[in-house]
Amino acid sequence: MKKLRILALVLLAIPTFALSGRAEVVDRIVAFVNDEVITLVELDTAFETYRQKIEESYKGPDKDRVMAQTRRSLLDRMIDTLLIEQEARKSGITVTDEEVMASIRGMLARRKMSQEAFQQALALEGKTLETYKREAKETMMRTRLVRREVRAKVMVTDEEIGEYYRLHRDSYEGSEAVRLKQILLVFPKDMNDAVREKLQALATDIGKRLKGGESFDSLAAQFSQGPAASSGGDLGFVEKGTMLPEVEKAAFSLSTKEISDVIESPVGFHILQVTDRRGEGNKPIETVREEIKSRIEDEKIDKKLDSWLTELRAKSHIEIKL
Structure with missing residues (x-):
C-alpha cells in the first residue's frame, strides 16, 4: 500500500x-x-x-x-x-500469522473449544475466522506498541490506590454473588406448543451431554443464544437481586462446579453452572490492591493513548474523501 x-x-x-x-x-x-x-x-x-x-x-x-x-x-x-x-x-514491531494462530489455539485450549465450534460461534456474531484473525493481529500489534509507548510511562502510587479505595468503598462491599456460565435457548416471538417442545427436548439433550462430561464452553458456543455465548457462556459474577427469579433461585442453590437441571423462565430454557462464589462483607484493601492498581492503570493508559493518538494524527498526513 x-x-x-x-x-x-x-x-x-x-x-x-x-x-x-x-x-x-x-x-x-x-x-x-x-x-x-x-x-x-x-x-x-x-x-x-x-x-x-x-x-x-x-x-x-x-x-x-x-x-x-x-x-x-x-x-x-x-x-x-x-x-x-x-x-x-x-519501531520494528511485528505480529506474524503464526503468532496470531498460536494465540487463538491457546484461547481455544483454555475454553476447551474446537475450532469448528469457535467458527460457529463467530458466525452467530456475523464474523468469519479471517475477520477475527485480522482483529486479533491488530490488537496484538496495538498492545505491543502501547506497552512500549504508553504503559511504561504510567505509574500508580500507593496514595492513588488508597484514595480510589476510599472514594469507591461501596464497590468493595460485595453482595453475595455467584460466577455463572449459562446456556440459554430463547423462546421465539411466534412460539407455539410444537416449537416449545422442540426447544425443551434440545435443552434436555444438552443437559444430559453436560452431565455426561462434555465441555460447557463448547456446548454454549454451539447452542446458547444468550450473552457471552462465544466466551463459553461466562456471565462473570452476578449478584443476588439482579436475575430472573427462576434463574436466581437455581443459581444460588448450586454448589461450585455443579450443573443445573433445565430451568424454564419467561425468556426461555436455561442451563447454569456455578464456577465461583463470593460472600457478603467488606473487602480489605490488601485483597483488592492489585485490582484497584490495574483499574487506575487502565484509566491512565486510556487517557495517555488518546493524547498519544491525537499527537500521532497531528504529525501525520490524513485526508478524508468520504
Missing part, C-alpha cells in the same frame, strides 16, 4: 465505461493516511456487520443518520489502526 498502490487506486477511481455507455466506479479512495490509503471497498466490507446489526435492531426514525455516524466512526477507527500499524512498523 505504498505510492504505487495509491496511483493504482487513483486510476481505478476514474470512471470506466460499460457497453451501455454508463460510467461505473470500480473503487475509490476514502482516506489517505500518510503514504497508504483506505478504500471504499475496505470500508464497506468492515461496515457490513455494523450495517446488518443496525438494520436488525434499530427502530428509530433517523436510521440513515445513525448509519452515517457509525460508518464515519468506523473510518476514524480504521485510520487510527493504520496509524498504529505504521508506527509499529517504524
Whole structure:
C-alpha cells in the first residue's frame, strides 16, 4: 500500500465505461493516511456487520443518520489502526500469522473449544475466522506498541490506590454473588406448543451431554443464544437481586462446579453452572490492591493513548474523501 498502490487506486477511481455507455466506479479512495490509503471497498466490507446489526435492531426514525455516524466512526477507527500499524512498523514491531494462530489455539485450549465450534460461534456474531484473525493481529500489534509507548510511562502510587479505595468503598462491599456460565435457548416471538417442545427436548439433550462430561464452553458456543455465548457462556459474577427469579433461585442453590437441571423462565430454557462464589462483607484493601492498581492503570493508559493518538494524527498526513 505504498505510492504505487495509491496511483493504482487513483486510476481505478476514474470512471470506466460499460457497453451501455454508463460510467461505473470500480473503487475509490476514502482516506489517505500518510503514504497508504483506505478504500471504499475496505470500508464497506468492515461496515457490513455494523450495517446488518443496525438494520436488525434499530427502530428509530433517523436510521440513515445513525448509519452515517457509525460508518464515519468506523473510518476514524480504521485510520487510527493504520496509524498504529505504521508506527509499529517504524519501531520494528511485528505480529506474524503464526503468532496470531498460536494465540487463538491457546484461547481455544483454555475454553476447551474446537475450532469448528469457535467458527460457529463467530458466525452467530456475523464474523468469519479471517475477520477475527485480522482483529486479533491488530490488537496484538496495538498492545505491543502501547506497552512500549504508553504503559511504561504510567505509574500508580500507593496514595492513588488508597484514595480510589476510599472514594469507591461501596464497590468493595460485595453482595453475595455467584460466577455463572449459562446456556440459554430463547423462546421465539411466534412460539407455539410444537416449537416449545422442540426447544425443551434440545435443552434436555444438552443437559444430559453436560452431565455426561462434555465441555460447557463448547456446548454454549454451539447452542446458547444468550450473552457471552462465544466466551463459553461466562456471565462473570452476578449478584443476588439482579436475575430472573427462576434463574436466581437455581443459581444460588448450586454448589461450585455443579450443573443445573433445565430451568424454564419467561425468556426461555436455561442451563447454569456455578464456577465461583463470593460472600457478603467488606473487602480489605490488601485483597483488592492489585485490582484497584490495574483499574487506575487502565484509566491512565486510556487517557495517555488518546493524547498519544491525537499527537500521532497531528504529525501525520490524513485526508478524508468520504
